[in-house]
Amino acid sequence: xxxxxxxxxxxxxxxxxxxxxxxxxxxxxxxxxxxxxxxxxxxxxxxxxxxxxxxxxxxxxxxxxxxxxxxxxxxxxxxxxxxxxxxxxxxxxxxxxxxxxxxxxxxxxxxxxxxxxxxxxxxxxxxx
Numbered sequence: 001x002x003x004x005x006x007x008x009x010x011x012x013x014x015x016x017x018x019x020x021x022x023x024x025x026x027x028x029x030x031x032x033x034x035x036x037x038x039x040x041x042x043x044x045x046x047x048x049x050x051x052x053x054x055x056x057x058x059x060x061x062x063x064x065x066x067x068x069x070x071x072x073x074x075x076x077x078x079x080x081x082x083x084x085x086x087x088x089x090x091x092x093x094x095x096x097x098x099x100x101x102x103x104x105x106x107x108x109x110x111x112x113x114x115x116x117x118x119x120x121x122x123x124x125x126x127x128x
Contacts, residue, residue, distance in 0.1 A: 008050045008076040014069075016053045023056050026064040 019027060034040045050073055056064040090098070 003078045004076045005078055006076060007048075008073055010050050010072065013051050014053050014072065017055050019056070023064065027054065027056060027066060030064065030066045 031040070035042070052073060053069045054066055055069060056066055059065050
């Protein structure tokens with residue numbers, strides 16, 4: 001599941017990069033293949049939509065790879081790399097030995113959303 005910092009909002013539709021004729025043909029073929037495999041489906045525009053342009057990169061076999069440019073959407077996503085240098089966690093085997101010796105705590109006061117070992121846990125900052 002992707003965690004958003006807020007609801008993604010797009011004030012204007014991004015411009016699609018100009019494709020050469022052979023790239024346009026390749027893109028249409030890729031889209032048709034994805035439609036047939038039911039990976040994607042045709043849809044109508046709707047309120048709150050977020051449109052991302054695509055671009056193509058050549059593969060070694062001469063075909064093309066379609067890539068979604070999600071740069072603008074990524075601005076609304078929490079970083080997957082946790083940057084807190086103070087993040088630490090007991091090794092699971094050590095944690096289990098402590099539980100065997102003294103019992104399971106009622107709440108983990110030193111956990112984060114990245115390192116908790118049981119519920120409930122307490123975090124410094126609340127996130128939606």
